[in-house]
Amino acid sequence: MKARILKHKLHFKQPSGTSRGVLHDKQTWFLILENESSVGVGEFSMLKGLSIDDRPDYEQKLQWVCDNIHLGEQSLYAELSEFPSIQFGVEMAFRSLISQDPFQLFPSTFTQGKSSIPINGLVWMGTKEFMNQQIKEKIENGFDCIKLKIGAIDFETECQILQSIRDNFSAAEIEIRVDANGAFSSPQALEKLKRLSDFTIHSIEQPIAVNQWDAMAALCEQSPIDIALDEELIGVLSTSKRMKLLETIQPHYLILKPSLIGGWQGSESWIEAAQHHNIAWWATSALESNIGLNAIAQWVFLKQNPLKQGLGTGALYTNNIEAPLEVQKGYLSYNQQSQWDFKLNASCL
Numbered sequence: 001m002k003a004r005i006l007k008h009k010l011h012f013k014q015p016s017g018t019s020r021g022v023l024h025d026k027q028t029w030f031l032i033l034e035n036e037s038s039v040g041v042g043e044f045s046m047l048k049g050l051s052i053d054d055r056p057d058y059e060q061k062l063q064w065v066c067d068n069i070h071l072g073e074q075s076l077y078a079e080l081s082e083f084p085s086i087q088f089g090v091e092m093a094f095r096s097l098i099s100q101d102p103f104q105l106f107p108s109t110f111t112q113g114k115s116s117i118p119i120n121g122l123v124w125m126g127t128k129e130f131m132n133q134q135i136k137e138k139i140e141n142g143f144d145c146i147k148l149k150i151g152a153i154d155f156e157t158e159c160q161i162l163q164s165i166r167d168n169f170s171a172a173e174i175e176i177r178v179d180a181n182g183a184f185s186s187p188q189a190l191e192k193l194k195r196l197s198d199f200t201i202h203s204i205e206q207p208i209a210v211n212q213w214d215a216m217a218a219l220c221e222q223s224p225i226d227i228a229l230d231e232e233l234i235g236v237l238s239t240s241k242r243m244k245l246l247e248t249i250q251p252h253y254l255i256l257k258p259s260l261i262g263g264w265q266g267s268e269s270w271i272e273a274a275q276h277h278n279i280a281w282w283a284t285s286a287l288e289s290n291i292g293l294n295a296i297a298q299w300v301f302l303k304q305n306p307l308k309q310g311l312g313t314g315a316l317y318t319n320n321i322e323a324p325l326e327v328q329k330g331y332l333s334y335n336q337q338s339q340w341d342f343k344l345n346a347s348c349l
Contacts, residue, residue, distance in 0.1 A: 095295075113334055116334075151182075180206055217250060
């Protein structure tokens, strides 16, 4: 079997704001596996400043994967515990290699185009005008669940934006989720959560920064809004520590991003721990190209999770991989009439 890495820089259609800064482009890598009869494709989607594998030796580790591809999927996965995005790319590529179609990783009524996945509409941070315009577009496009990233602009302005949604749509019409990316300070968080509860918020992701388990536990106990853990899950590698985290914090939801927590295997481990504690979850893409988005979507469809998933990032880029994935009226679907086009201007490592 041959293995090679392609490097590809994705360019955002417009700068995308988070509490950690504004994104203009996103580096990604693809693992191509080839044997006598099949080709497999996986994606390594590391996020600068967030992934635990944001390390100077990242590309060296990618080359190590190629040099040791003969070890096989499980041995490679076990050796890559400090590189969760590489674990996911390896899982993806080997699954693709053994599939009849390299892009049909988990055949289902979703990949047949007969079923779709309900998703939230993501609103990026920016000026009040920019955020309001995004909200308007999402609602016009049929989304009934809006997720707003907050914490980068003035809090009062963000409250005004939320109030404007509620002035026009009830909670039964539009579900609102917010994601603070850890932007609130511990002393101020509860007061802000009480204020946000005026707008009938479904949930808030990561209101305070990670590694404050006791403070987060107190918030989960006192908050009038359900709290979801996101960044808190990154780098928690052992089953025992995962169980301890959930026992301590007792969140209402978990947000699973396979590229950040060890791919499908890591996600399944978190799901098992969550079920043990009666904690709900949903999955979210993490700025992958359509290759990674496809892998997450096909896997999560089989879980039959009733909650709306966070899988709508495919349209962010000017130079994404052409794919049959389509978003219509708040649902992600797989259009069998469309084709994959993996011909891209990428460079080998």
